[in-house]
Structure formats: structure tokens, C-alpha cells
Amino acid sequence: EADIYQTPRYLVIGTGKKITLECSQTMGHDKMYWYQQDPGMELHLIHYSYGVNSTEKGDLSSESTVSRIRTEHFPLTLESARPSHTSQYLCASSEFTGATGELFFGEGSRLTVL
Amino acid sequence: AQSVSQHNHHVILSEAASLELGCNYSYGGTVNLFWYVQYPGQHLQLLLKYFSGDPLVKGIKGFEAEFIKSKFSFNLRKPSVQWSDTAEYFCAVGGTGGSYIPTFGRGTSLIVHP
Numbered sequence: 001e002a003d004i005y006q007t008p009r010y011l012v013i014g015t016g017k018k019i020t021l022e023c024s025q026t027m028g029h030d031k032m033y034w035y036q037q038d039p040g041m042e043l044h045l046i047h048y049s050y051g052v053n054s055t056e057k058g059d060l061s062s063e064s065t066v067s068r069i070r071t072e073h074f075p076l077t078l079e080s081a082r083p084s085h086t087s088q089y090l091c092a093s094s095e096f097t098g099a100t101g102e103l104f105f106g107e108g109s110r111l112t113v114l
Numbered sequence: 115a116q117s118v119s120q121h122n123h124h125v126i127l128s129e130a131a132s133l134e135l136g137c138n139y140s141y142g143g144t145v146n147l148f149w150y151v152q153y154p155g156q157h158l159q160l161l162l163k164y165f166s167g168d169p170l171v172k173g174i175k176g177f178e179a180e181f182i183k184s185k186f187s188f189n190l191r192k193p194s195v196q197w198s199d200t201a202e203y204f205c206a207v208g209g210t211g212g213s214y215i216p217t218f219g220r221g222t223s224l225i226v227h228p
Contacts, residue, residue: 040223041221043204
């Protein structure tokens with residue numbers, strides 16, 4: 001059973017608000033990811049990290065930012081939310097094995113911006 | 115850049131029918147291949163994976179997938195589906211070199227009628 005947790009599960013906010021989506025894992029994994037998932041579409045990688053103090057942007061351009069101060073914690077922040085940010089955000093982690101390994105996913109954070 | 119194509123976006127079957135979901139990928143090097151499943155209301159989880167060796171891999175719940183290198187394919191199969199197989203299925207590919215970031219397909223929504 002994967003131990004990766006996302007909060008909040010659901011969030012409805014107004015335009016212009018700052019929001020932080022939390023993601024924590026207890027597996028000690030070095031690699032962590034944020035994906036954006038819309039119905040009927042691929043999972044789009046928006047951020048990833050290879051370890052503490054490592055963050056990279058993914059394939060999909062995003063106005064969000066991330067930080068990795070601790071191994072277990074990988075929060076995503078939107079400074080000023082807009083309706084176009086409405087989506088489901090999935091956090092995942094994997095062991096750094098030098099190759100693409102299995103991803104462990106959280107349950108997701110569904111964001112609605114009004 | 116790597117890409118993943120899932121041909122069937124929506125599949126509806128009756129219980130006991132056979133299932134085959136297509137997955138083709140584009141990648142210039144050696145790959146690791148995955149199928150993930152997302153049951154309604156649950157997080158994405160690994161169904162099966164191929165790293166090397168026997169190209170026919172078996173996963174949980176009676177699923178299997180065959181890696182055909184010459185066709186760049188990794189199709190998912192199950193001889194007899196059950197109502198509980200109703201879920202979203204995602205194919206993913208990742209390299210064994212480079213950045214090791216997995217790329218996901220659009221997903222296939224499978225509905226199994228009892």
C-alpha cells in the first residue's frame with residue numbers, strides 16, 4: 001500500500017487567491033512529481049524533483065511553483081489562481097534507481113477556481 | 115521526445131468478454147513500460163510493468179501485457195473481464211537512460227456491464 005498523501009482532496013476558491021496543494025510521502029523516495037489530469041486527456045507532467053533542493057519544470061507549462069525542502073514534502077503553490085487552473089492535480093513519488101520505476105500516486109487534489 | 119498513444123478511449127464490454135487495450139509508444143531507446151489503473155474514486159496504481167526479460171508480463175487481477183519491440187507496442191489483455199474491472203487504464207513509458215520521466219497516454223475508460 002502506497003503512503004503518499006495529498007491535501008486538500010477538493011478545493012473551490014475564487015479567482016486571484018493563493019493556494020498551496022500539499023503532498024507528503026513516507027516511503028523515503030527521492031523522486032517526486034506533480035501531474036495535471038483532465039478528463040479524457042493524458043497526465044501532463046508539470047513539475048518534478050530528484051531530491052531535496054532539486055525542482056524542475058515538466059512538459060506542460062504551468063504558472064505554479066514547487067519546493068522540496070524535505071525529502072517527504074513536495075508542495076505546489078499557485079500565487080494567483082485563475083479559472084484556467086481548474087483541474088485535478090496528482091502527486092507521485094518513485095525510488096531513484098537510475099531508470100524509470102514504478103510511480104506511487106496520491107489520491108489527487110481537485111481544484112475548482114471560480 | 116517520447117510519446118504514448120492509446121487507441122481506444124472508451125470501451126464497453128459485458129462480463130466474461132475478452133479485453134485488449136492497445137498502446138503504442140515512440141521512443142528512441144530502451145524503455146520500461148507500465149500499465150496503471152484508476153478505479154472509480156481511487157488513486158492510480160500499478161497494474162503491471164515490463165523492464166526486461168520475458169515480453170509477456172502478468173499483473174494483478176488476471177491482466178497481462180505483451181511487449182512487441184518491432185511494433186513499439188505494449189497491449190493489455192484479459193481473457194474474461196469482470197464488473198469490478200470498470201476503471202480508467204493508462205499506459206506509460208519511461209526510458210532507462212536520461213531523465214527517466216515517464217510519459218502517459220490519454221487513458222482508456224473501460225465500463226463492464228454485469
